Every structure is written in structure tokens, then in C-alpha cells.
Amino acid sequence: MTIATAPQTAATVLQYRDVQKLYGDFVALQGVSMEVKKQQVVCLIGPSGSGKSTLLRCTNALETIDGGEILFDGVRLPKDRTAIRKVRQRMGMVFQNFELFPHKTAIENVIMGPSTVLGLSDEASRDRAEALLKKVGLADKAKNYPANLSGGQQQRVAIARALAMEPEVMLFDEPTSALDPETIGEVLNVMKALADDGMTMIVVTHEMTFARRVADHVVVFERGEIIEQGPPKQIFEAPTTARTRDFLGHLGWDG
Amino acid sequence: MDFNFGPVIESWRFLADGVRITVLLSLSVAACSLTFGTLVALARRYGPKWLQAILIFYIDSMRAIPVLVVLVWFYFAFPIATGINLPPFLSALVALSFNLTAYVAEIVRAGMESVRPGQVRAGLALGMSTPQIVRKIVLPQAFVRMMPALGNVLTLTVKDTAIAAVIAVPELMRRADAIAGQTYTPVEVFSTVMLLYFCIIFPITRGVDIVYKRISFLGRS
Ligand SMILES: Nc1ncnc2c1ncn2[C@@H]1O[C@H](COP(=O)(O)OP(=O)(O)OP(=O)(O)O)[C@@H](O)[C@H]1O
Numbered sequence: 001m002t003i004a005t006a007p008q009t010a011a012t013v014l015q016y017r018d019v020q021k022l023y024g025d026f027v028a029l030q031g032v033s034m035e036v037k038k039q040q041v042v043c044l045i046g047p048s049g050s051g052k053s054t055l056l057r058c059t060n061a062l063e064t065i066d067g068g069e070i071l072f073d074g075v076r077l078p079k080d081r082t083a084i085r086k087v088r089q090r091m092g093m094v095f096q097n098f099e100l101f102p103h104k105t106a107i108e109n110v111i112m113g114p115s116t117v118l119g120l121s122d123e124a125s126r127d128r129a130e131a132l133l134k135k136v137g138l139a140d141k142a143k144n145y146p147a148n149l150s151g152g153q154q155q156r157v158a159i160a161r162a163l164a165m166e167p168e169v170m171l172f173d174e175p176t177s178a179l180d181p182e183t184i185g186e187v188l189n190v191m192k193a194l195a196d197d198g199m200t201m202i203v204v205t206h207e208m209t210f211a212r213r214v215a216d217h218v219v220v221f222e223r224g225e226i227i228e229q230g231p232p233k234q235i236f237e238a239p240t241t242a243r244t245r246d247f248l249g250h251l252g253w254d255g
Numbered sequence: 256m257d258f259n260f261g262p263v264i265e266s267w268r269f270l271a272d273g274v275r276i277t278v279l280l281s282l283s284v285a286a287c288s289l290t291f292g293t294l295v296a297l298a299r300r301y302g303p304k305w306l307q308a309i310l311i312f313y314i315d316s317m318r319a320i321p322v323l324v325v326l327v328w329f330y331f332a333f334p335i336a337t338g339i340n341l342p343p344f345l346s347a348l349v350a351l352s353f354n355l356t357a358y359v360a361e362i363v364r365a366g367m368e369s370v371r372p373g374q375v376r377a378g379l380a381l382g383m384s385t386p387q388i389v390r391k392i393v394l395p396q397a398f399v400r401m402m403p404a405l406g407n408v409l410t411l412t413v414k415d416t417a418i419a420a421v422i423a424v425p426e427l428m429r430r431a432d433a434i435a436g437q438t439y440t441p442v443e444v445f446s447t448v449m450l451l452y453f454c455i456i457f458p459i460t461r462g463v464d465i466v467y468k469r470i471s472f473l474g475r476s
């Protein structure tokens with residue numbers, strides 16, 4: 001087993017500085033600071049409701065933040081709508097419930113981004129989509145509607161759809177939580193392959209084995225705060241806080 | 256009691272032309288209501304506040320006023336108030352569409368609201384603009400989901416066109432009334448008319464059912 005590590009000198013893709021997010025007077029994120037370097041895989045773990053999804057949604061400005069700042073490629077996330085769209089085009093997002101478009105076939109789902117957003121020609125976006133479906137192992141399912149795909153297949157199409165924008169970073173929000181156990185592996189394999197290709201990734205996950213093997217950096221959340229972060233070896237083998245140990249213990253993780 | 260279907264059979268061309276006008280009026284009203292109903296629903300959701308207020312008032316009033324009153328108003332009052340004279344068919348088209356647009360707008364609104372927020376988020380995450388998301392993601396799914404309700408409106412439309420008889424649109428009901436009056440065979444004529452309306456509407460209901468069963472998965476996210 002090899003643990004891929006990004007070079008320490010790599011450029012910073014995302015930087016979070018003291019990020020705060022409120023829903024009414026409920027504090028969903030509090031003083032979150034971390035960074036994601038080029039080609040790094042960062043896994044976010046922590047109990048339900050601890051703010052992991054919220055942080056992802058703030059990253060591509062699906063939610064606005066109430067304090068601190070998020071820098072993408074050294075530039076603060078913009079407020080202007082058109083500028084926000086430009087930023088989103090450079091990030092891919094994969095959802096827990098896939099969120100494939102049910103009225104579009106697999107390949108049409110993948111074509112959606114390049115053709116409507118990037119304005120690629122029909123032929124160019126189709127070529128790109130075909131290559132991506134092949135990459136996620138679904139070349140033969142191109143004409144299937146989502147209703148005729150298994151959960152694992154739907155999620156792989158969703159990954160291809162996000163990749164079709166040729167993003168600089170991929171955001172995964174519990175990509176395997178809605179899957180049957182037997183299809184989790186196929187999705188994780190696709191993600192592992194992406195990581196090996198050098199994609200920069202933030203992955204919210206409860207798959208500790210995946211985090212242990214693929215992550216370069218693991219961030220532990222609890223109640224909107226980061227309670228510990230570091231290389232997986234540290235988090236899983238020698239956690240420095242009792243709360244991290246408790247959380248991993250609850251999951252039945254014993255190192 | 257003796258039945259005399261002679262007059263009905265003799266004037267079948269006259270009645271058939273009435274069916275043609277009923278169908279033509281229904282389809283025109285349905286097309287207008289669907290178009291404007293969708294626009295009203297969109298304006299109500301994304302338009303400026305003042306426009307939303309006007310549209311809510313419009314929708315509420317159309318639900319509170321009988322369609323017959325709207326029709327009579329457009330035919331008898333509208334020309335005097337505005338100096339614009341519309342022929343009967345056009346008056347009926349405008350009045351019925353004006354009324355049904357409000358219902359369609361409510362259906363479209365509910366349809367759009369029923370599309371999961373995650374679908375919009377998926378579009379946003381790709382970098383799509385709100386108009387693109389509405390056009391390519393929300394509306395197509397909403398229309399699939401709305402099909403049964405819209406089919407219902409279409410049958411209502413056909414039925415509502417019968418009241419256009421009061422402003423002398425030569426549709427099925429108007430012509431039936433004329434034949435019944437001239438030949439003193441109301442039982443035969445109006446029974447035939449009932450059957451004809453049933454024959455127009457029944458295939459619509461069944462057809463929508465069958466199509467919806469086959470395509471409902473396109474709207475299921
Ligand atoms: N739109 C919202 N309005 C109000 N509260 C919200 C909203 N979205 C999230 N929250 C709250 O913010 C907190 C963090 O939610 P978040 O979805 O980020 O948690 P999570 O770590 O992703 O949990 P899970 O593992 O269950 O997905 C939760 O307590 C949640 O109830």
C-alpha cells in the first residue's frame with residue numbers, strides 16, 4: 001500500500017481563514033481555518049451536523065459566509081453573481097443523493113455543463129462526455145436514464161458530469177452514504193483513480209478506510225469547529241484530542 | 256315515448272362543424288393558458304415585488320369569479336369600456352384563456368416547487384445561471400410532474416367552451432340548441448351532444464394517463 005503525498009511546496013488552491021457561518025443565531029461554522037494544496041486529497045470527517053456539508057457549500061458559494069474569508073487560487077470568493085458562476089465553473093461538486101437530472105440520459109447529464117455553461121459545440125461536448133463515461137466505466141450506459149441506473153452507476157455519472165467542466169478542484173459531499181454496500185466500492189475506486197491522477201479533492205466521508213488510505217490531510221469537525229487536523233497517520237493512529245478518539249471510537253475504528 | 260333521431264342525422268354536418276369549432280376553441284385556449292400560465296408562474300416567482308402582488312391579485316380574483324361572468328364581461332362590457340370590438344370566437348378565446356391562465360399558473364408554480372432543491376444546487380454547482388436552470392432543469396421536470404393536473408385542465412377547458420354558446424360562438428352546444436329549438440327534439444339532440452362531449456374528453460383523460468405512466472420517471476428526482 002502506498003500513501004500518495006502531495007509535494008509540500010505545492011501551490012495553495014483553497015485557503016479558509018477563520019470562516020464563520022450562521023443560520024439565524026445557530027452557529028454552523030466557527031473559526032474554521034485550513035488549506036488545500038494542489039493535488040491534495042483532504043478528507044473532512046466528524047459527527048452528523050458538525051458543519052462538513054456547510055463548509056463544502058460555502059466553498060463553491062452555494063452558501064455565503066458570515067465571517068472570515070475563503071480564498072480560491074489566492075482570490076477571495078466574489079460576491080458578484082457572474083463572478084461566482086465563473087468560480088463555480090472551476091469547481092466540481094458531487095452530492096450525497098447524486099442529483100442527476102432525471103429527464104436526461106447519462107450522457108446528456110454529462111453534456112449539460114460543457115454545452116450550456118462552457119458553450120462547447122455539440123460534437124466537442126459529446127466527445128468529452130463519452131471519454132468521461134468511459135473513464136468511470138459506464139460507456140455502455142450512456143443512453144440510460146438515471147431511473148435505469150443503480151445508485152453506484154448514478155454516482156459515477158454524477159462524477160463524470162462534474163469532471164466535464166474540467167474543474168481545478170472536486171468537492172465530494174458523502175458520495176457513498178446513499179449507496180448499497182455492494183456499490184460503494186465502485187465509486188470509491190473511481191475517486192481513488194482521480195486522486196492518483198492528481199486531482200485536488202475535498203471529500204466529506206464516513207468511509208474511514210478510504211480517508212486512511214487516500215487522504216493527504218484529514219480534518220475532524222465537531223459542532224462547527226475543527227477539533228483536529230493532520231496527516232491520516234496522526235488522526236487515525238495517534239489522535240491528539242480525546243474528542244477525536246471518541247468520534248473514531250463511536251465508528252468502531254480501532255486503528 | 257318515441258324517439259326521432261331524424262333531425263340529428265340530417266344535420267350531422269352542422270353538428271360536426273360545431274365539434275370542429277369546440278375542438279379548435281379548446282386547443283387555442285389550452286395553448287394560450289399554458290403559455291401565459293407558465294409566464295405568470297415564472298413572473299410570480301422571479302419577477303419584481305410589485306408584479307408579484309398584481310399577479311397574486313389576478314389569480315385570486317379569477318378563482319373567485321365565475322368563468323361565465325368573465326366571458327359575458329369580455330363580450331358585452333369590454334367593447335364599451337375600451338372601444339375594441341372582438342368577434343365572438345376571439346372574445347371566448349380571450350375570456351376563457353384569461354380565466355384558465357390563473358389555474359395553470361398555480362399548477363406550474365406547484366410543479367416548480369415540487370422539484371427538489373438539490374436539482375437547482377446541482378445546476379448552480381455546474382456554474383449555470385438561474386434562467387438556464389429554470390429552462391433546462393426545473394421546467395422540464397415540473398411539466399412531467401404536472402401532466403395529470405394539466406390533463407385535468409384540458410378537460411375542464413373543453414367543458415368550459417360550452418358556455419361560449421351564450422355569446423353565439425357556433426360551437427357544438429350552440430348548434431345543438433339551434434337544432435333542438437327548430438325540430439322540437441331536445442332529448443335526441445342533447446343526448447347526442449352529451450355523447451359527443453364524452454367522446455372528445457374520454458380519450459384525453461385516458462391518453463394523459465397512459466402517457467404519464469410511461470414518462471413519469473423523467474420527473475422523478
Ligand atoms: N439551511 C439551513 N438552515 C438552518 N440550519 C441549517 C441549514 N443547513 C444546515 N443547518 C444546520 O447546520 C448544522 C451543520 O449542518 P451540515 O449539513 O453542514 O452538517 P454535516 O456535518 O454535513 O452533517 P451530516 O454528516 O449529517 O451531513 C446542522 O446542525 C444543521 O442542522
Ligand SMILES: [Mg+2]
Binds near residue numbers: 052
Ligand atoms: Mg452533510
